[in-house]
Amino acid sequence: MSASLQRQLPHASSVSLNGRQVPYVTVANPRRKSISIYWTGRVEVRCPPGTTKRRVEAVLKEHADWVLAHLPAEGVPASRYCDGGVIPYRGGQAALVLGQERSVIMKVGDRTEVWLKVPKGADEDAVKMALALALKKYAWRVINDCWMRVIETAPKLPVVWRLSSAKTRWGSCTSRDTIRLSWRLIARSDTEIEYVIAHELAHLKEFNHSPRFWAEVERIYPGAVQIHESMRTLKAADKLDDL
Template structure:
């Protein structure tokens, strides 16, 4: 039926579904992937259902915070970086070191989640800027600015003023996936829609984009399993 974003930190995407068999408005949080479904019985206005969801926001966020498949980032956990699982371990020195199989960082364990999140955001900005610059140059249309957020509802967006926004969690996905999302959003600089002309631009910027697009559909929610709140 549609989607609605419940504002907050983080924003929560509501999937609106109308059911002729439903007797009352209901909210359901999937234990599998954390998707939130707002079901409307016949005759109930969308605004009334959204008001109901807002009254249940505290309960809803509590449910999302206790998803059984969430992973608290800490020493000994495998965290994907650029599509490869890396074992988080403590080490000496002053900086975070990434190699093929591990992420090593100094300092007390309680500081690990915040440090890793900040490091991932820095890496994400670097990778997304590189990809966006490359695609914008190929398209011949510059973008105005680049910002990062932690959104569950979308991996990126492009404003009519040329502002690009991305989820920093894309840096945990394989590089081809990050590149596809950058191509998708840069393509909106030329086509602010999802018309055949838009997808033609995406195909030109990112040949074979169907595979990384499918990866996001199948595995994207897994990137939200990792929690950095300690």
């Protein structure tokens, strides 16, 4: 990994400030000679390489009043659409990294990061727009891969399937045998995506939600009913409906 890339990778941690647990990230930069604290939608500590966690947290505690003054009130969630924000991605999570030269999704160590070509101080709307564009590009490939696996057991195929921007429905099937799958499925695991595909394929034979329909879903994708029940309990934080 290049030195320039290492400078861009934040390290997440948390510290207790006046009785409140505060998450923060450290960003090392060889050009820095001292430690500085910034609020960029999160607490960001920029420091020289090799700075110890003890030293970073000592500085945070020294400036605790300033840090706490910039945090949202306790109980009020901060926006996840900011530098360091975390979104649901493929059944897990991905961290947003702003201020990059291009938008790309990549594995960095053991975590997934979404690099976005927007300034670190960009407002929420700008971040959401850039993020949606990036996720849509990846959604097509991911969902199509799932599609190709599921159709092997489908007795009937649609005239065509397309990505949609639906927020309240993962997928839909029309009377003209067209299936639409929301790109927001990128938030969920491959297993969940494949279940949604099987669900819509089953509608090509049973355009209802009768026992025959559910039997068809289960035949196309064994275990589908159990996945359906688990997806009904998903919370807003597990989806991308606000994007």
